[in-house]
Amino acid sequence: xxxxxxxxxxxxxxxxxxxxxxxxxxxxxxxxxxxxxxxxxxxxxxxxxxxxxxxxxxxxxxxxxxxxxxxxxxxxxxxxxxxxxxxxxxxxxxxxxxxxxxxxxxxxxxxxxxxxxxxxxxxxxxxxxxxxxxxxxxxxxxxxxxxxxxxxxxxxxxxxxxxxxxxxxxxxxxxxxxxxxxxxxxxxxxxxxxxxxxxxxxxxxxxxxxxxxxxxxxxxxxxxxxxxxxxxxxxxxxxxxxxxxxxxxxxxxxxxxxxxxxxxxxxxxxxxxxxxxxxxxxxxxxxxxxxxxxxxxxxxxxxxxxxxxxxxxxxxxxxxxxxxxxxxxxxxxxxxxxxxxxxxxxxxxxxxxxxxxxxxxxxxxxxxxxxxxxxxxxxxxxxxxxxxxxxxxxxxxxxxxxxxxxxxxxxxxxxxxxxxxxxxxxxxxxxxxxxxxxxxxxxxxxxxxxxxxxxxxxxxxxxxxxxxxxxxxxxxxxxxxxxxxxxxxxxxxxxxxxxxxxxxxxxxxxxxxxxxxxxxxxxxxxxxxxxxxxxxxxxxxxxxxxxxxxxxxxxxxxxxxxxxxxxxxxxxxxxxxxxxxxxxxxxxxxxxxxxxxxxxxxxxxxxxxxxxxxxxxxxxxxxxxxxxxxxxxxxxxxxxxxxxxxxxxxxxxxxxxxxxxxxxxxxxxxxxxxxxxxxxxxxxxxxxxxxxxxxxxxxxxxxxxxxxxxxxxxxxxxxxxxxxxxxxxxxxxxxxxxxxxxxxxxxxxxxxxxxxxxxxxxxxxxxxxxxxxx
Amino acid sequence: xxxxxxxxxxxxxxxxxxxxxxxxxxxxxxxxxxxxxxxxxxxxxxxxxxxxxxxxxxxxxxxxxxxxxxxxxxxxxxxxxxxxxxxxxxxxxxxxxxxxxxxxxxxxxxxxxxxxxxxxxxxxxxxxxxxxxxxxxxxxxxxxxxxxxxxxxxxxxxxxxxxxxxxxxxxxxxx
Ligand SMILES: Nc1ncnc2c1ncn2[C@@H]1O[C@H](COP(=O)(O)OP(=O)(O)OP(=O)(O)O)[C@@H](O)[C@H]1O
Ligand SMILES: [Mg+2]
Numbered sequence: 001x002x003x004x005x006x007x008x009x010x011x012x013x014x015x016x017x018x019x020x021x022x023x024x025x026x027x028x029x030x031x032x033x034x035x036x037x038x039x040x041x042x043x044x045x046x047x048x049x050x051x052x053x054x055x056x057x058x059x060x061x062x063x064x065x066x067x068x069x070x071x072x073x074x075x076x077x078x079x080x081x082x083x084x085x086x087x088x089x090x091x092x093x094x095x096x097x098x099x100x101x102x103x104x105x106x107x108x109x110x111x112x113x114x115x116x117x118x119x120x121x122x123x124x125x126x127x128x129x130x131x132x133x134x135x136x137x138x139x140x141x142x143x144x145x146x147x148x149x150x151x152x153x154x155x156x157x158x159x160x161x162x163x164x165x166x167x168x169x170x171x172x173x174x175x176x177x178x179x180x181x182x183x184x185x186x187x188x189x190x191x192x193x194x195x196x197x198x199x200x201x202x203x204x205x206x207x208x209x210x211x212x213x214x215x216x217x218x219x220x221x222x223x224x225x226x227x228x229x230x231x232x233x234x235x236x237x238x239x240x241x242x243x244x245x246x247x248x249x250x251x252x253x254x255x256x257x258x259x260x261x262x263x264x265x266x267x268x269x270x271x272x273x274x275x276x277x278x279x280x281x282x283x284x285x286x287x288x289x290x291x292x293x294x295x296x297x298x299x300x301x302x303x304x305x306x307x308x309x310x311x312x313x314x315x316x317x318x319x320x321x322x323x324x325x326x327x328x329x330x331x332x333x334x335x336x337x338x339x340x341x342x343x344x345x346x347x348x349x350x351x352x353x354x355x356x357x358x359x360x361x362x363x364x365x366x367x368x369x370x371x372x373x374x375x376x377x378x379x380x381x382x383x384x385x386x387x388x389x390x391x392x393x394x395x396x397x398x399x400x401x402x403x404x405x406x407x408x409x410x411x412x413x414x415x416x417x418x419x420x421x422x423x424x425x426x427x428x429x430x431x432x433x434x435x436x437x438x439x440x441x442x443x444x445x446x447x448x449x450x451x452x453x454x455x456x457x458x459x460x461x462x463x464x465x466x467x468x469x470x471x472x473x474x475x476x477x478x479x480x481x482x483x484x485x486x487x488x489x490x491x492x493x494x495x496x497x498x499x500x501x502x503x504x505x506x507x508x509x510x511x512x513x514x515x516x517x518x519x520x521x522x523x524x525x526x527x528x529x530x531x532x533x534x535x536x537x538x539x540x541x542x543x544x545x546x547x548x549x550x551x552x553x554x555x556x557x558x559x560x561x562x563x564x565x566x567x568x569x570x571x572x573x574x575x576x577x578x579x580x581x582x583x584x585x586x587x588x589x590x591x592x593x594x595x596x597x598x599x600x601x602x603x604x605x606x607x608x609x610x611x612x613x614x615x616x617x618x619x620x621x622x623x624x625x626x627x628x629x630x631x632x633x634x635x636x637x638x639x640x641x642x643x644x645x646x647x648x649x650x651x652x653x654x655x656x657x658x659x660x661x662x663x664x665x666x667x668x669x670x671x672x673x674x675x676x677x678x679x680x681x682x683x684x685x686x687x688x689x690x691x692x693x694x695x696x697x698x699x700x701x702x703x704x705x706x707x708x709x710x711x712x713x714x715x716x717x718x719x720x721x722x723x724x725x726x727x728x729x730x731x732x733x734x735x736x737x738x739x740x741x742x743x744x745x746x747x748x749x750x751x752x753x754x755x756x757x758x759x760x761x762x763x764x765x766x767x768x769x770x771x772x773x774x
Numbered sequence: 775x776x777x778x779x780x781x782x783x784x785x786x787x788x789x790x791x792x793x794x795x796x797x798x799x800x801x802x803x804x805x806x807x808x809x810x811x812x813x814x815x816x817x818x819x820x821x822x823x824x825x826x827x828x829x830x831x832x833x834x835x836x837x838x839x840x841x842x843x844x845x846x847x848x849x850x851x852x853x854x855x856x857x858x859x860x861x862x863x864x865x866x867x868x869x870x871x872x873x874x875x876x877x878x879x880x881x882x883x884x885x886x887x888x889x890x891x892x893x894x895x896x897x898x899x900x901x902x903x904x905x906x907x908x909x910x911x912x913x914x915x916x917x918x919x920x921x922x923x924x925x926x927x928x929x930x931x932x933x934x935x936x937x938x939x940x941x942x943x944x945x946x947x948x949x
Contacts (some may be wrong), residue, residue: 050870054873054897072897074897074898109869109870109871110827111869111871112868112870112871123819130924130926131924131927132922217871376946378946379946379948429883
């Protein structure tokens, strides 16, 4: 490596061209080693060397070579600030001439990945990295390969590097634009409050009545203690009893009045809050639901649907309770603290200064105690959730538990988990039983100190008895609000947290978006043309690999292939439930990505492998795609799907309620309902994904016959394992590992004696062996 | 696939496809990849997978070629000749790489993310974890496996062997 460092010093202002920038400290270190960093074309950070040792690893390339550097990265906290600083060291720099590797690729393992270089057709390991760095290395490979193929490079983007928050120095998790810890907090709060935008007047009334209500309640000790003592009790004997009693009467009346006003005002704001919150929560839930409809299938595949619903509900409830039970009291308690402090000062400056000295101690005890308990609570809560999820798992699985006669083992399993819950609960209770008395002891000691000091002031004549007693009452009034305010921040954090998750759903962009200028076909014919299609559910695991396939208008294509070959995936891509990564699916010459979503969806009917029936009657389910269908159409569709006969056997016929909680249908019956559902939609393209797999051969035959009648003018794609299902197909395609390995008519494929022939032979021999010749 | 049957007779389920240890010859090719010569057949580049990565990392190792076709299953590593066992072990460790956490400085919860400040060997590392239930798994014998939001994995080999302070840090987050 020649020393080039000096000449590049002046060029630091120039924007680096490479994709995935390295930290500038690392660039500086590389420069010291004599590497020109302003001409680097791409760079990437990793965390392991080629043997899998943990270290800081940087890879980069320019027009001359490929560079691998090993070093270390230690995070040190800067003195006097919360910011973290990273200290970089460079240990070695390795240079490979750019000509050595024709191509770079990544391989994905369980928790690691590997960067591999192709040298004369052979694979060479270049470096390992933790799986979290995969995306960065993939981009790096892509840029390298583009460069090697001589194509122009895309503009520099700052992707793929491990991003760190500028404020707190913490790494930003993938899938987040900004640090979830710092950045979003304010905007989330803003948006949360925006839900109340429509209720400005109500909110104003609430705040005003809170202010007044709380203000009034602040006067109470003045009347009930100070005036009572100083104006009545202490004057007993010195003034006429009648006058004192009259004053007493006034005091009692005043007290009632104050109480009454206080109750009135809190009733007012509670009434208003009670009226607003359900509506706000309704708005939030509605927003979430709308967002969930808009999201694409991929979103649901990556999360469990059950847990989304649970989360949404829990999050909405969290927000609800905080706004009903938390926020109003934050306001009230803050007013209390401020007001009480004012009164305290007016009563005695000296004592108040003492209190101000003591309060931090109480707050600290509360905060630390709270934190300690939070952990215990957390564990208790988790165990509780686990016990209930286990119980529900058990109830759902009763049939299987009984079938395997596993009741006793299940009981043991349950006993173990609930034993742990018991442990957590015990620990919590015991700790509470020991810690709380100690906490209160601290508080009692502090208030005794206060009492003693105050009494001294009374003795010296600096305060009246009434004033001291009032003072102590005020101090006691502080305890609740301080306690509340010391832990409400956690509650608040949880609420913001929930809000953030809610907004995450509300904001998530569907991966499958309608084009901005959707094409409306004048006549939807249904010719499908798939070319060079590549698709992956997870990065670096392609399921469809450069697949080409075409189906003519009105043709019936059969797709066969091993399980997991990608057949369902192809169906999903034609219906555009997912978007292709590379290549295209065209219908009537137009890419599905450009087609109007409405037209596409109403013209592509998908009978999918796993059938979902919605809660409702069978008739509702059949006319799902066409709610205005009349009953004649519904029955005709059911007949075409050979569903009519079994439906008529049900006591409630078409009115039978199905879906969760409804009548259980058999697998084949459900398939027939779902075929009817698709038939009534009358789509131009009909995709049957194992639509008849759960049926007996005779029923399948019936459906096929009616489908053949419906087939005219319709493009049909039938996916099946049973070859007999596909005997009406005009053409067949054999899929394996995401590619079409063979296609042609039934006869052609048999004659070719390849994959299809093998499949056919296996199946017919199986039939022959039991005496059936097809 | 090999037709070896070193399997124990357990009813009908006997043919698991074990590799016969004495016929196995593992070696490393010049490019640094693991290879296998078995019954005269040369497999250039093979991969080793654990069937039970969490509970029995060293038993039932599945040896596959690069097309993910299984060549056979190694019942255990211990009976492989010296040197070879290490080669396979190394391959496994790279695939299932899981740095051992030696010290936990702090675990902080912020906005639903749990920020772990840990030491791995001599290095400090901060990572964030979401969804504790799924991300923190208790293994047999006191081990704990943590998966961060990016899919990286970290291991606490034995809860009983780290300092009590660390144990207290992580304890509340265990199921
Ligand atoms: N949502 C998903 N996320 C990740 N991988 C998936 C997902 N759906 C399918 N896969 C994987 O994609 C591959 C192809 O799946 P696909 O459903 O297309 O197979 P198939 O040919 O329809 O199989 P079968 O005959 O069993 O229905 C499989 O390896 C499967 O594990
Ligand atoms: Mg399928």
